[in-house]
Amino acid sequence: MNFFKRSIAAKLWLAMVILVLVVTWSTGAAQSNIIKRIYYERQIENILRQAGDISRVVGTGENVREKIRLISQMAHANIMLVDREGYIEECHGMGMIMSHRRGGPDRINVVGHHGDLISGGDMGRILSGETVFKRGVSGVVNEEVLSVAVPVTMSGVVTGAVIVSHSVAAIEGQMYEYQRVIVNVGMGGIILATFLSLLFSRSLSGPLIQMNRVARGLARGDFSKKVEVGSEDEIGVLAESLNTLSGNLQEKIAALERLDQTRKDFVAGVSHELRTPLTIIQGYAEALQDGVAEGEEERRQCVRGIVEEAGRLRRIVNDLLDLRRIESGQESIELSVFDPAPVMSRTAKKIRPVAEGKNIGLVVDIPGKLPMALSNPDRLDQVLLNLLENAVRYTPAGGKVTVRAFYRDKAVRVTVTDSGPGISAGDMEFIWEKFYKADKSRSRSHGAGTGLGLAIVRRLVEKMGGNVGVESTPGKGSTFFFSLRADPHADCGGTGKG
Numbered sequence: 001m002n003f004f005k006r007s008i009a010a011k012l013w014l015a016m017v018i019l020v021l022v023v024t025w026s027t028g029a030a031q032s033n034i035i036k037r038i039y040y041e042r043q044i045e046n047i048l049r050q051a052g053d054i055s056r057v058v059g060t061g062e063n064v065r066e067k068i069r070l071i072s073q074m075a076h077a078n079i080m081l082v083d084r085e086g087y088i089e090e091c092h093g094m095g096m097i098m099s100h101r102r103g104g105p106d107r108i109n110v111v112g113h114h115g116d117l118i119s120g121g122d123m124g125r126i127l128s129g130e131t132v133f134k135r136g137v138s139g140v141v142n143e144e145v146l147s148v149a150v151p152v153t154m155s156g157v158v159t160g161a162v163i164v165s166h167s168v169a170a171i172e173g174q175m176y177e178y179q180r181v182i183v184n185v186g187m188g189g190i191i192l193a194t195f196l197s198l199l200f201s202r203s204l205s206g207p208l209i210q211m212n213r214v215a216r217g218l219a220r221g222d223f224s225k226k227v228e229v230g231s232e233d234e235i236g237v238l239a240e241s242l243n244t245l246s247g248n249l250q251e252k253i254a255a256l257e258r259l260d261q262t263r264k265d266f267v268a269g270v271s272h273e274l275r276t277p278l279t280i281i282q283g284y285a286e287a288l289q290d291g292v293a294e295g296e297e298e299r300r301q302c303v304r305g306i307v308e309e310a311g312r313l314r315r316i317v318n319d320l321l322d323l324r325r326i327e328s329g330q331e332s333i334e335l336s337v338f339d340p341a342p343v344m345s346r347t348a349k350k351i352r353p354v355a356e357g358k359n360i361g362l363v364v365d366i367p368g369k370l371p372m373a374l375s376n377p378d379r380l381d382q383v384l385l386n387l388l389e390n391a392v393r394y395t396p397a398g399g400k401v402t403v404r405a406f407y408r409d410k411a412v413r414v415t416v417t418d419s420g421p422g423i424s425a426g427d428m429e430f431i432w433e434k435f436y437k438a439d440k441s442r443s444r445s446h447g448a449g450t451g452l453g454l455a456i457v458r459r460l461v462e463k464m465g466g467n468v469g470v471e472s473t474p475g476k477g478s479t480f481f482f483s484l485r486a487d488p489h490a491d492c493g494g495t496g497k498g
Contacts, residue, residue, distance in 0.1 A: 013194060020189035024182065032182065043146060043166060044133060050075060051131075051150040051164040058152045058162065065099060068092050076170065078145065081152070083160040086111040086123050094143065094167065110163065117147060118163065126151050126161045135168065144168040207235050211242050223250040274316065277309035284309075322456055333376050333463050337487045340373040340380060340412055341366055341405065347381045348403055351388040360395050363402040370405060372487040373412045375464050380484070383460050386453040387416040387480050394420035394478075411466070411483040423472040431470065432458045457482070 050071060057064050058081065072079045072093025081090040087107045091098035098108070110118050117136045125132055132149040145165035152160045210227045217225045223246050227239040284302040286292075293299045348364045355362040373380075384403070391401045399419035406413055423431060432454050461468040461482045472478035 016193035047148040078165040359397040361400040365404040373484040391418035415481040417479040422474040
């Protein structure tokens with residue numbers, strides 16, 4: 001039983017064998033019964049025809065002995081001619097040869113002779129002109145026979161009867177041959193079922209074995225194995241689903257690993273960003289406490305440093321809170337249709353003093369008329385301000401920062417280009433991550449950035465239905481760009497190329 005529990009091939013073989021046996025033998029049994037019934041009906045018709053032929057010959061008064069002998073030999077039957085009292089006058093066939101004259105002392109009466117095949121009542125029915133069908137043991141031939149008795153009529157008077165009997169054993173023997181054919185067909189079906197089950201089970205169990213191997217590999221964390229899909233049936237669909245599951249699990253685990261690494265980097269980044277201003281604040285405070293800053297100007301510098309670093313801490317905390325609200329969905333950004341040109345112009349004015357203070361040229365190329373945009377004015381100001389601050393921070397003195405806006409592909413597109421050191425190809429993918437800085441050795445020298453600005457920019461733009469990106473060549477500066485959805489019913493003036 002364990003073999004059938006563990007082997008799908010054995011189950012398939014057993015199912016096919018049972019199916020073949022049930023179909024073959026049930027069909028054979030039904031056919032056997034039908035054929036047997038039809039065969040017996042045909043035999044009775046044949047016997048009745050033989051008896052009728054002999055009865056008609058006897059009725060003509062001819063000598064029937066030779067005719068009875070010939071018919072009995074040809075039909076392998078026993079034929080008896082009896083008189084009105086039931087005495088046998090002629091009996092030929094099935095090993096019997098009898099011929100008695102009327103009135104002889106050694107005559108045998110068929111009624112009650114070694115059995116009750118033909119009874120007195122049957123003789124009465126025959127003499128009244130009826131045909132009698134009987135099955136039973138004949139005392140004359142000592143065999144079970146199928147008999148037909150027909151009346152013999154001469155000049156309209158019943159003078160006796162003709163009884164024709166066929167051996168039931170011979171009839172059953174022919175049926176046995178047919179049943180033997182059915183058994184042979186069933187055995188052939190079992191052999192064919194065994195061959196087909198082995199053939200089908202290999203095509204069925206092969207992919208299942210592969211899928212089991214792949215599934216066990218998945219449990220061990222091995223995602224390299226795949227199931228070879230060779231069909232489009234349910235097994236093929238299952239194999240394809242398992243391959244898809246393997247790929248998805250691999251992606252999910254890789255994403256979880258990246259998320260875990262991001263979490264670690266985030267904690268490390270927060271710790272680093274907070275530790276630096278706290279250390280500076282502590283140093284200034286200790287200088288004031290210990291009286292190291294003796295002059296008024298030195299004390300003012302210490303206080304100014306504390307204020308600046310406290311402001312930096314506040315910006316870090318505010319950026320962290322903003323980012324958390326955006327990522328968790330708590331920050332609801334209400335979108336409206338407005339003219340983005342005035343908003344972006346005001347944002348550029350905010351950064352101009354900072355740029356001029358660092359001797360950086362600020363070029364503003366914003367058309368006076370742009371298509372109405374579906375966005376949020378405050379968040380648009382925050383996104384653009386972050387990008388401009390980032391550009392000014394990394395642009396050296398004497399450099400240039402350019403902000404442009406134009407309409408293209410049913411969207412308002414904004415670009416911020418700087419002439420800074422650029423970003424390497426290896427850093428391009430990660431600059432949108434929290435606390436990631438492309439040039440960590442120069443991060444402090446380029447200003448007091450929190451490392452969260454670009455992460456906030458990306459999430460805000462995506463929340464407003466736009467997209468964001470960057471193009472950069474090391475040594476030739478960078479271009480950050482984002483898009484805003486344009487109102488489809490608005491005037492599309494201010495088009496341009498970028």
